[in-house]
Amino acid sequence: xxxxxxxxxxxxxxxxxxxxxxxxxxxxxxxxxxxxxxxxxxxxxxxxxxxxxxxxxxxxxxxxxxxxxxxxxxxxxxxxxxxxxxxxxxxxxxxxxxxxxxxxxxxxxxxxxxxxxxxxxxxxxxxxxxxxxxxxxxxxxxxxxxxxxxxxxxxxxxxxxxxxxxxxxxxxxxxxxxxxxxxxxxxxxxxxxxxxxxxxxxxxxxxxxxxxxxxxxxxxxxxxxxxxxxxxxxxxxxxxxxxxxxxxxxxxxxxxxxxxxxxxxxxxxxxxxxxxxxxxxxxxxxxxxxxxxxxxxxxxxxxxxxxxxxxxxxxxxxxxxxxxxxxxxxxxxxxxxxxxxxxxxxxxxxxxxxxxxxxxxxxxxxxxxxxxxxxxxxxxxxxxxxxxxxxxxxxxxxxxxxxxxxxxxxxxxxxxxxxxxxxxxxxxxxxxxxxxxxxxxxxxxxxxxxxxxxxxxxxxxxxxxxxxxxxxxxxxxxxxxxxxxxxxxxxxxxxxxxxxxxxxxxxxxxxxxx
Numbered sequence: 001x002x003x004x005x006x007x008x009x010x011x012x013x014x015x016x017x018x019x020x021x022x023x024x025x026x027x028x029x030x031x032x033x034x035x036x037x038x039x040x041x042x043x044x045x046x047x048x049x050x051x052x053x054x055x056x057x058x059x060x061x062x063x064x065x066x067x068x069x070x071x072x073x074x075x076x077x078x079x080x081x082x083x084x085x086x087x088x089x090x091x092x093x094x095x096x097x098x099x100x101x102x103x104x105x106x107x108x109x110x111x112x113x114x115x116x117x118x119x120x121x122x123x124x125x126x127x128x129x130x131x132x133x134x135x136x137x138x139x140x141x142x143x144x145x146x147x148x149x150x151x152x153x154x155x156x157x158x159x160x161x162x163x164x165x166x167x168x169x170x171x172x173x174x175x176x177x178x179x180x181x182x183x184x185x186x187x188x189x190x191x192x193x194x195x196x197x198x199x200x201x202x203x204x205x206x207x208x209x210x211x212x213x214x215x216x217x218x219x220x221x222x223x224x225x226x227x228x229x230x231x232x233x234x235x236x237x238x239x240x241x242x243x244x245x246x247x248x249x250x251x252x253x254x255x256x257x258x259x260x261x262x263x264x265x266x267x268x269x270x271x272x273x274x275x276x277x278x279x280x281x282x283x284x285x286x287x288x289x290x291x292x293x294x295x296x297x298x299x300x301x302x303x304x305x306x307x308x309x310x311x312x313x314x315x316x317x318x319x320x321x322x323x324x325x326x327x328x329x330x331x332x333x334x335x336x337x338x339x340x341x342x343x344x345x346x347x348x349x350x351x352x353x354x355x356x357x358x359x360x361x362x363x364x365x366x367x368x369x370x371x372x373x374x375x376x377x378x379x380x381x382x383x384x385x386x387x388x389x390x391x392x393x394x395x396x397x398x399x400x401x402x403x404x405x406x407x408x409x410x411x412x413x414x415x416x417x418x419x420x421x422x423x424x425x426x427x428x429x430x431x432x433x434x435x436x437x438x439x440x441x442x443x444x445x446x447x448x449x450x451x452x453x454x455x456x457x458x459x460x461x462x463x464x465x466x467x468x469x470x471x472x473x474x475x476x477x478x479x480x481x482x483x484x485x486x487x488x489x490x491x492x493x494x495x496x497x498x499x500x501x502x503x504x505x506x507x508x509x510x511x512x513x514x
Contacts, residue, residue, distance in 0.1 A: 333367025
């Protein structure tokens with residue numbers, strides 16, 4: 001059987017087909033499937049396929065097919081929004097989705113081609129070069145065209161033992177650990193030598209120990225928090241006739257929880273434009289202060305001088321800066337905007353083409369990269385909106401020694417009953433583990449929940465229901481290693497592996513197999 005498999009690997013078509021299958025199977029390592037143990041095995045399988053390539057061009061195509069399978073399965077939930085809200089015919093929707101996956105597949109393709117180029121010059125244990133090359137191409141994926149760093153490999157380990165590395169080296173560092181483990185498994189197959197299994201074994205042993213080195217400690221204080229999930233129908237949300245009904249939906253759900261210290265409404269829960277709703281917001285602010293509580297809500301802001309719109313959060317009720325008024329500095333405006341959903345490049349050309357390019361509220365401007373924490377009833381909260389939670393560097397830059405909690409609000413209604421909202425929640429949990437702070441996540445229809453500083457669920461309410469998640473959230477003190485140094489140690493670890501490949505660890509006679 002093994003002889004047959006090895007023979008099949010010699011044929012390029014088999015390698016590309018298997019690469020796409022391995023990429024597609026990675027979807028099961030992420031939420032909501034949580035088969036995290038599969039990831040190093042799947043990556044090892046792809047490295048074995050890649051090791052049989054003899055030139056950069058076929059390696060590029062091998063990487064492209066792996067990447068296409070990875071994203072076609074992993075972000076298939078994007079098709080839900082294109083199909084239901086994009087107004088495109090079925091075949092055109094499929095084409096747009098395929099085009100997105102093909103673009104994203106270029107990055108693993110580039111990594112594969114670069115690796116083979118380097119292997120031709122340095123024929124030691126060349127797979128050890130791969131983690132550094134991968135980090136470079138993943139950095140490009142998270143930066144070019146505003147970036148789309150979704151489905152980072154490390155997120156698959158959010159709830160696993162390898163996730164214990166998160167407070168120390170972050171999701172990027174976990175990605176390096178996964179590649180190191182995969183390299184050990186791949187060389188066990190390629191070299192037929194069991195000592196390579198020491199690498200994944202060592203990674204696992206260190207991960208178990210890493211949990212004991214987490215510096216975060218409980219202070220003994222708690223805050224009573226309520227997250228309101230309104231379950232407002234997306235098709236009606238921006239209908240002007242529905243503004244008051246939407247507003248009262250959230251008010252009615254909030255009423256029983258006014259004894260809480262902090263109440264959170266999700267992204268754009270208030271569908272009034274902020275400067276046009278000053279009387280209503282002032283009344284709500286006064287009512288909340290009477291009840292000695294604080295509300296943080298998503299809202300659309302408009303700068304009257306420039307005419308720019310911002311996807312924002314405001315604080316109403318108890319806050320050290322006094323009462324709310326329009327223009328109050330105690331607010332957050334989204335920095336990392338979603339292409340097409342929140343801004344449309346070349347909009348004069350694209351908007352007339354299809355509803356996909358002319359969605360409601362898709363002309364936002366950016367807020368600053370670093371903003372002050374929200375001041376809410378004595379708490380300092382590092383906030384972000386929706387898609388921003390995947391940008392680890394930005395979230396880390398907005399956390400400081402005074403930060404008590406992390407907050408992300410979102411509207412995942414666009415993605416229906418798919419695995420997209422589950423992945424989104426998983427990413428938020430990773431931020432909690434990296435930065436050692438409780439994470440509050442409020443959404444319109446799920447997944448709404450509260451997670452502690454280790455990313456463990458405290459409370460979570462069902463999707464697609466009007467509900468409130470309520471819990472006492474414990475305060476913590478301390479600073480994680482990742483908070484201090486970010487992804488720097490992960491890059492150093494990948495460089496260490498790179499330089500480990502320089503000695504002649506394996507003989508040149510076997511180098512053609514990587």
